Amino acid sequence: MKKHNSTELPSLGSVIGRGHLIVALIAVAMASVSLTLLGVLALRVYADHNLHLIARSISYTVEAAVVFDDKTAASEALGLIAGTEEVAHAQVLDSNGELIASWQRPENGFITELEMQVARVILEKPVSLPIVHQDREIGRVLLTGHGGSLMRFLLSGLAGIILCTAISAWVALYLARRQLRGIIGPLHSLASVAHAARSERVLDRRVPPAKIAELDNLGNDFNALLDELESWQSHLQTENETLAHQASHDSLTGLPNRGFFEGRLVRALRSAHKNNERVAVLFLDSDRFKGINDNFGHAAGDAVLVAVANRIRAQLREEDLVARLGGDEFAVLLTPLHKTADAERIADKILASMDMPIALPGDSSVVTSLSIGIAVYPDHGSTPGALLNAADAAMYQAKRLSRGAQFTAGAEHPVEPVQTRS
Known part of the structure; x- marks a missing residue:
């Protein structure tokens, strides 16, 4: 079965509006054509009757000129009468059919030719009326009507048809809109809401x-x-x-995990390369986590990890990121970094935050410390892997030389910790 695309189908509003418009236009066209035909027929009868009257008036006027064969007087009389009437061409003939006088409307051009064509189509044949003198036909008058009045009537009728058609179209559209508000309006609203729900997922x-x-x-x-x-x-x-x-994210601490951190690090390095900025990575490891976990249990170890995560996060700027890489290892992303001393200062603040005891389940507490390695882009690596490896190596160097210390990759000696606890 062939499926139709809804965009190819007409809308209900257009169908109703088109129906109103077609009915209105047909009604107006039929009425206009009927009235125009009746008007043309009436005007034709009037024009023919008028031509006969003009011919009779000319025959009376030129009678004497025809009797005396005065062509000049006949021409003057013919021009005087024909020039003021709807006459295109007039002739006066004698009893032998010889031309005595002739008159032709002087206008030339497209309009005159069009008026003549209208006269030929609508009016009857040229009017022929005898000139009678003492009950004897002494000549004949031939008149061809001019279509000026007919042309003006047809143009007026056409203007009326156009005006009536425009008014009828406006009324039809107005009625269609009224129906649109009553019937099609709710359907259109329903279709609009349904389309938004289907295409844009707006519910x-x-x-x-x-x-x-x-x-x-x-x-x-x-x-x-x-x-x-x-x-x-x-x-x-x-x-x-x-x-x-x-x-x-890590389910225990709520911090981002390694995958999230590495993705953020990739974007930070790309931005730093584009803007010629520096980025620092801090690798942190808890110095006594295994002993706390073994001596106090896993619940105590989890409490230490949560406390360490919260204390690290509290020392960072809003745009910095801390993540738990796994076990008791954490990583911090500092971006942007103006100078290496800023990273060392933040590392010192983190180390100092470990000075306060951490409460454990069962009304006990412990004090722990961190070892921190610092690597700076682009000094110690230009890729995420190289930067993390450099920070990890610096962290192990700090742990080997002094627990509770921070060490920057490439430095000769570890930086003294704020407070070292064994």
Whole structure:
């Protein structure tokens, strides 16, 4: 079965509007044509009657000139009368058919030719009327009508038809719009809401109430369906956000995990390369985590990890990032970095924050410390892997030389810690 594209089908509004317009135009066209034909017929009868009157007047006027064969007087009389009437061509003939006088309308051009064509089509043949003297035909008058009046009437009729057609079209469109508000309006609203829900996944729009019961019930049912879809979408979106957060964050500390950190580091290095900036990576490792975990249990170890994560996060700037890489290892991304001393200063603040005891389950507490390695882009690496490896190596150098210290990659001696605890 062949499926039709909805874009190829006419809308209900266009169908109703086109129907109103066609009916109105047909009615106006039929009325206009009928009135025009009646007017043309009436004007034709009037023009023929008028030509006969003009011919009779000419025959009376030129009678004496024909009797005395005075062509000059006949021409003057013929021109005097024909020039003021709707006459295109006039002739006066004697009883033998010889031309005595002739008159031709002097106008030339396209309009005159058009008027003559209209006269030939609408008017009858040229009027022929005898010139009678003492009950004897002494000549004949031939008149051809001029189409000026007919032309003006036809143009006026055409203008009237155009005006009536325009008014009728406006009335038809007005009626169509009224129906559009009553019937098509609610359907259009329903279609618009449905299209937004299907194409744009917008489910918060609703169909407005309609004044027609069937359309109002349809809109209410559709709104109820949208309520269910919106509830389902909200639940699904919450689940997706939860899954996405779980996939990119550590479940214990709530910090981003290694994958999230490495992705952020890639973007930071790309931006730093473009803007000629510096970036620092801090690699942090807890010095006593294994002993705390063994002596106090896993719950105590988890409490230490959460406390360490919170204290590290509290020392960073808003645009910096801290992540848990796994176990008791953390990483910090400092971007942008103006100078290496800024990274060392932040590392010292983190080390100093470990000075306070960490409360453990069971009313006990411990004091732990961190070893921190610092690597700076582009001094110690230009790729995420190289930068992390340099920071990791610097962290092990700090741990080997002095626990609770920070060490910058490439330095000859570790920086003294704020407070070292064994």
